[in-house]
Amino acid sequence: MNLADLLTPSCALFLDFDGSLVDIAPAPEDVIVPSRLVATLSSLHERLGGAVAVISGRPMSQIDEFLAPLKLPAAGVHGAERRSADGVVRLLMTSPLEDVENAALTLAARHPALRVENKRGSLALHFRQAPDLEALCVQAMQAAVDRTPGLTLLRGKMVVEAKPSGATKGHAIEAFMREAPFAGRRPVFAGDDTTDEAGFAVVQQLGGVGVKVGSGETLARERLASPAVLREQLEGAAARVHA
């Protein structure tokens, strides 16, 4: 499969960030945005009539910083926040995170290699620097989530996260697909992680294509080997798609 063949001018393109557009790094702030990526996304955005959105577990503010000066339509925190093509931002109601935060901070105080990331409405506990603590992290976070109505536990790449139950990447993509300039287009979504599976399900129900980046079981019908391959194919598609 080559994205340049898949991405016709009548497509809408949805892109996950970490592990898809950029390579996984030791810590969230360490990711490197390759120099040509912003220009490629900007060109695709123009050539697809504005129908390009980033769908991330990160807050949208971080995505905007990484991709500056480009400010694409986006969904952040797994869909808990969303910015439409017209710039309007919608925030999902979220549950209190005190209990989850206390549980994560207590564990991190005992194990300094752990990293607590507090986002609007969600809290992630990273164990990339201490993989042997995975079970402990999952257990503590699950117990805190179970005590807090409205939160769901999400397992990601070396991370366990408490997120609003109603926030999914699938819902975010559905919302974009009801709006201009996405409505009526064939959706394509590239992602690498468990949180992206809900997005693959939605785009494929809508007659589009899910593209899994990297290895692992997936609902996605297509696969690309790595973020580097995705970036290369996006560059090729940017050069070929004529709106």
Ligand SMILES: O=P(O)(O)OC[C@H]1O[C@H](O[C@H]2O[C@H](CO)[C@@H](O)[C@H](O)[C@H]2O)[C@H](O)[C@@H](O)[C@@H]1O
């Ligand atoms: O939905 P995404 O855009 O893929 O975001 C998922 C999570 O990405 C970040 O964590 C992951 O990437 C880090 C940098 O490569 C890595 O150090 C970490 O182990 C990964 O889990 C981000 O920090 C999270 O908030 C996102 O939910």
